[in-house]
Amino acid sequence: MSIYHYTKLATLIEYILPTKTLRSNGFSQMNDPRESRRWSMGSINLPLDTFFPNYYSNETHIECQFKFGQMIKDSFQVICFSGAKNEGWKNEMMWTHYAENQRGVCLEFCENNLTMSVRDKFPEIKFILQDVNYTKKNKEKPWIFWDENLSKDENFDNYLSVLCNEVVFHKSHFWEKEDEKRLLFLNQTENVYLPYGKSLKAIHLGVGFPLCYVPAIEELIKDTSINLYRLIYERDEYIRWRLSRKEGKLWTSTGEDD
Numbered sequence: 001m002s003i004y005h006y007t008k009l010a011t012l013i014e015y016i017l018p019t020k021t022l023r024s025n026g027f028s029q030m031n032d033p034r035e036s037r038r039w040s041m042g043s044i045n046l047p048l049d050t051f052f053p054n055y056y057s058n059e060t061h062i063e064c065q066f067k068f069g070q071m072i073k074d075s076f077q078v079i080c081f082s083g084a085k086n087e088g089w090k091n092e093m094m095w096t097h098y099a100e101n102q103r104g105v106c107l108e109f110c111e112n113n114l115t116m117s118v119r120d121k122f123p124e125i126k127f128i129l130q131d132v133n134y135t136k137k138n139k140e141k142p143w144i145f146w147d148e149n150l151s152k153d154e155n156f157d158n159y160l161s162v163l164c165n166e167v168v169f170h171k172s173h174f175w176e177k178e179d180e181k182r183l184l185f186l187n188q189t190e191n192v193y194l195p196y197g198k199s200l201k202a203i204h205l206g207v208g209f210p211l212c213y214v215p216a217i218e219e220l221i222k223d224t225s226i227n228l229y230r231l232i233y234e235r236d237e238y239i240r241w242r243l244s245r246k247e248g249k250l251w252t253s254t255g256e257d258d
Helices: 009-019 061-073 092-098 111-121 152-168 173-178 211-221
Strands: 002-007 021-023 076-082 105-110 127-131 180-186 193-195 200-205 227-234 237-246 249-253
Touching: 002 009, 002 092, 002 111, 009 021, 009 105, 009 211, 061 152, 076 152, 092 173, 105 111, 111 127, 111 193, 152 180, 200 211, 211 227
Parallel strands: 200 227
Antiparallel strands: 002 076, 002 105, 021 193, 076 180, 105 200, 127 180, 227 237, 237 249
């Protein structure tokens, strides 16, 4: 199965292809307003005074709930993909919002190979690759019990495990057209740089992609099996043309294996 990552031209040729990595982003950097705004986080028996011993008081209790909410958010690192249920390179909205209004690219990855890359490179990191759920949420928020028989770190990990399904893998129905799948790294406060190895299958160039940059991409993917496609828009949908070099000239074909 393939999953798809949209990005800008500059990000592709300056970072992704030269380093052969994908970089995660912190959860606060997501564009959903629920994800980017401050959270107030509390629960049964939550000992805020142990987290903020030099700051906590009755007067600062609410602010400490916001500070704890930020701690939770700062422990999620995410890489976003499209194509959870549909062929991701055809998503018109994603091309407009995340690929410089058609001037950028859409990267196609083999999901299984990418997952193996995560396991091989980061065996100590807990991660989840999962579809985003767009169904209406229950109005009742999940209560998380602070277990005094567990350590502070164990309780914090429990928070992350419970909340990831409620917040990281859930968005309102207005975002459904993104058809999103997310790769979540748990309890990571710094960006994760994931070597994608051989999981990158193809690069799709947007309909407005400046073709003068094709040689730069060809140079960066030479001696690989990565396919290069140029997208064309006709009859209200995208089609893709395979790009290849023959005798120094750039050729296009509609066949997948030509």
